[in-house]
Structures are given as C-alpha cells and as structure tokens.
Amino acid sequence: MALPNHTPWNYRVWHYTYLFFCGLVFFFLIAPLFVILPLSFNAEQYIHFSAKMLALDPEGFSLRWYEDMIYGTKNPWGLATKNSLIIAFFATIGSTVLGTVAALGLSSRHMPYKAAFMALLISPMIVPLIISGTAIFFFMAKVGLAATHTGIIIAHIILGTPFVVITVTATLTGFDHSVTRAAASLGSNPVNTFRKITLPLIMPGVISGALFAFVTSFDEVIVVLFLAGLDNTTIPIQMWVGLREQLSPTILAVATCLIVMSTLILVSAELLRRRSDRLRGINR
C-alpha cells in the first residue's frame, strides 16, 4: 500500500504507525509457534536456547528428542498416536455423515423452525467443554461406556457435528436446487440424485467439515480427560500429562510434528475453500 506522493507528513506518520502495529500483531500471532521448532532440535535437556544453539554450532542441535519420541521406552506416544488416529477416524466419519444429512434437511426451504433447530444442533460448539465433558461423563458412566474407545468416539461425534453442519450449510446456500429437480425429471430416484449430483457439488464443504471434525477430535483434551482410562490415552492427553509434570524437549518434538500436520491441514482446507467458491461461482 504505497502512499501517493502528495500525502501530508502527519498522515504518513499515522499510516506507518498503523502498519507497524499490524506487523507487531502478526508477529504476536505467529511467532510463538516458531519458538518450538528450533528448541525441539536442542542437544541438551533444557527448553531454553543454549549458547551453542545461539552460535549456530551444529553440536548444539540433534535429533535425540525425536528418537526419544519414537523409540523411547517409557514414552507412550506410539499407543497414544494409534488411539488418537482410531478415535479421530471414526469420530470424523460419524460427524460427517450425521452432520451432512442434517445440513441437507436444514437447508431445505420446507424445514420448519429452522433457526431453533440450527441453534440446537450447533450448541455443542458453544457450550463450554468442561460442561459438555461433565455431562457426557455422567452419561457414559451410566450406560457403561466410560473408559472405552466407543464412548470417546461418541463424545467426539457430538463435538464434531456442529462444524460439519456449519460448513455444509454454507456450501448449500449457493446451491442451485433446479439441478436436483432436473435429475428427478429425468427419472433419477432421490438416493441416486444425491450420490451423482448433490454430493459431488457439496463435496468441498463436506471435506472441509470433515477436516474440522478430525482436528477437533485429534486436539480434544477435556472430554477425553474425563472419559479415558489408561488404554484410551491420546496424544493430547499425553501432552497434557507431560506439560503438567515438566516441559520436556520430547513434548516439543511432538508439538513440532503437530505443527507440521496442522500446516498440511491448513493448506488443504484453503485449497478446498477456493475450489468450493469457484464451483459455486463466487469470486473473491
């Protein structure tokens, strides 16, 4: 944003102050994430920068914490990763299916009391997690699903559906309903129409909803904290336990892996959003 030449000096000062402030805020947003990266390659057992690291001496860096993460004997990361992936996988499928179907109903113009139902279906996102956790824990204990994968998966489906409902409803707002009517007039039954016409068109919304559901489940601590037994430990639970005891470089190594993963997810979500906008003819 170059300023025109005739800009008076006081506006100039004001403009650069504004840009400087914005720069600081962006720094505040992004910099904390990048502190973790170098420290996870620390050769020593501390979580602050050693003199060798600051001097960029190769000896100050090592992969030992990554080795510890993978091969360390008392590290439960393997089991935790397996559990996290299993739980997130099934929770994603569950929330995506339930959420997409519900969004189709909600977007129909025949749906009665639309706003009220929408508010109810999105409420798991708004209710503080500590309350959802408490309530879901009582429920699971009652039906005997506490400390089981099934219980945690059901809990994560609850937490994931609002995201799917929101993204799919958003995709459906630009949806041209005459294409489904055209399919019907050509003799297609509703299931076939959904499979061949509607689903491919709303796919970007469905996938980005599924990504949200996956990340929600993969990151979720509080509900699992209430529900999990020793066998159901997940990556966030292990991080939580580790952070409560002592901040170790191994945790920073795990955190680095998670940052890499979230970067990949961010990129795919962005690409999907653009594709969706293009498909719906929205140029931004």
Added chain:
Amino acid sequence: MSQEQILSSDGIPLEESLKKAERKNKLKAFFLVGPLLLFLLITFVFPIGDMLFRSVDDRMITKMLPNTFKALETWDGEELPSEEVYKAFYDDFYPLAMAKKSGKLYQRLNYEKSGFSSGLKKTNRKIKKFEKANYKEQFMKTHKIWRKVEYWTALKNTAPNWSYAKYLKGLDLKFDEDRNIVQQDEDRRIHKILWMRTLNVAFWVTVFCFILAYPISHLLATLPMKYSNLLMICVLLPFWTSLLVRTSSWMVLLQQQGPVNDLIVWLGLAADDNRPELMYNVIGTFVAMTQILLPFMVLPLYSVMKTISPSLMRAGKSLGGTPLISFIKIYFPLTIPGIGAGCLLVFILAIGYYITPALVGGASGSLISNTIAYHMKSSLDWAFASALGTMLLVGVLAIYWVYNKLVGIDNIKLG
C-alpha cells in the same frame, strides 16, 4: 358461493393437494435432521439435563434415614424429640454402621452443621453395644450432639428432596440454623473471587483481542489479494494448530529463563537475578488466552470488512471529511455487526476456558472451569461441580441467545 374449486389431475382440490405435498416435503426435511437431532438429544441434551438434576438432587439423607424423617414429621422442634424418634434413628443407623456405609452421611450432615461428623463417628463405634430399649438415654450418653435441639433441627432441615444449597455455595452464601440465607464466613468466600476473575479475564481478553484484531482485519480486508492471502496464513495457522501446542509454546516463552524474560532483562526493565514471574499467575492466563483467541476475533471482523466498499471512504473524503471523521462516521458503524460477532464469540469461549489457565495460570490464574474440574476429579463433590457448571451454562446460553438474535447462528464463519 365460493369460486369454483380448481381440481388437480387426480380429482383432488388443488389447494389440498398442495398442502399435502408441502407436508410431505416438511416431513422429508425433518427426517434428514432427525438422526442428528435424536443423537444429540440422547447423548448431549439429556446428559446436560441430568447434570442439572444432580445439582439440586438431595435425596441421599432421606434415602439413608427413612424412618427417622417419618418420625420427625410430628416433632415440634421446641425441645428434644421423643424416644420414638431416637428409636427410628437407631433402626436406620444401626444397619448403616454395621455395613460400614455411614461415611457419606457424616460428610453431608457435617456440611449442614459442624460437629455432626465427630458425633456420628462416635455413635458409629458405640451403637453396636446399644441395648434394645431406652434409646434416647443411650444416645444422649454417647455424644453431646444428641443432647442438643439444634442438631435435630439441622437434621430435619435436610428433609426436602431438592435443595439449592450447592448454588448458594457457588455464590459464597449459605443457610444459617434458621434457614436464612447469609454470607459465607469471610475466610471461606472463594467463589465470588473466582467468578469475578473469570468475568474479568474474559472481558479484558475480549477487549484486547478487539484492539489487536481490528487493525489487522482492516489491513487484511484492504490489501490486494496476493498479499492478504499470505498474511491470512498468520491468522489461520494458529487457528488450526493444536491448543496444547500453542499453550506449550507460551510455557516456553514465559518461563523464568525464557525468551520474553530475556528480552525484559536485555531492555533493562528488570535485573537478571530478579526476573519477573510471567507464568503461573493471571498474567500468563491473560497473555496466552489473548493470543489463542485472537483468530476468533479476526475472522468475523474480516468477513464483515471485506464487504465494505472502499468507495464509501472515498466518498466521505470527497465530501470534506478528514480520514478520522470518515472512519468514525462511515467505516466504524458498518463494522459493528462484525465487532458484535467477534466479541461475543471470544467472550463465550474465554469464559469457559480450561486448558490454558490450568497449565499457565497456576493457583492465582485459574478460572471457574478449573474449579469445576477440581470438584469433578479431586474433591468428588459432583453435585457442586454440576451446580457451578449449570451456573456457567446459564450465563453462556444467555450470551448465545443474544448472539443468535444479533448475528444469527447461520452467520458463523469458519476458516
């Protein structure tokens, strides 16, 4: 006479057949929403109702001492109850003492009036040797609580099956002996501080998020696409990154030997041997929460600012307004929907925050959620945890309702 009715091809009046089709469509839409609705009702709405129920449920004592309460019904409360009541209490308490199940009773009654616990414990030991007659005399000999009217009054007061005592406790209030609501003793008033701190942190986090988010949302909305996309990553990457990762990076930054403290020392604001405590207090909670919740303020602001045409500001300028006046009179009012959405969202999220305060907050930076978790996992006072949870929930739902009225749920934008 009315007009001639229009008939559809199968001979049914058109109006009726339209209504029928409409009904069918409604039903179809409802069927699609049905599965999720049912799922959430069973696994989410019903459990929350159950939690509400737990917070007022006070049937434990009535269940444990059924005969006593029946006998106490006719007691006038003026002097010590009759032999009958003591016998009824013996009938209730003897099996409990034998089965070693009386522990919960001490705890609950001692909450009602202190002294119960020691009295009941002693009675528990002695009751095995009681003779099956003259109960009143034997009880009175065992412990002084059985010689005082106040304890019987306190016991009778627990008769109702429903009690809002836990809610009073959550507000640092309690019942005195005459069932009047009074303030908790000075040194036990901890919850009011906690509520105030939670509201305070949520409020200031919202304010600071707004101050930080407004300029950068404006920049993102006005920059050409190729730059703003790049900068948007700075907002979206933290948004997609695990909360624990972001919290642990704040733990690295704010520790005593951490980079922020290094910077403070380097700037000469503090001596090296006297580094300020930035973590395990309310500062840590506040700073970390502001950064973590910032994207939730930027995204709604950005999506509103994106729709404001730049020609409006130019029009303001051409009519003689200075940039400041054009901003105050034109731009700012147009962004108010975004401000409302962002502030409410951040406030709702902040008020129920758990992870970050638990890790970087320490004791003086913990919020109401942490207390709920403490009562759920450590003190095991589930009824009290439920009561605090319900109070928090009511607050959040009230804000949610306002949010829905002002912004509309369908306008929540993600990513």
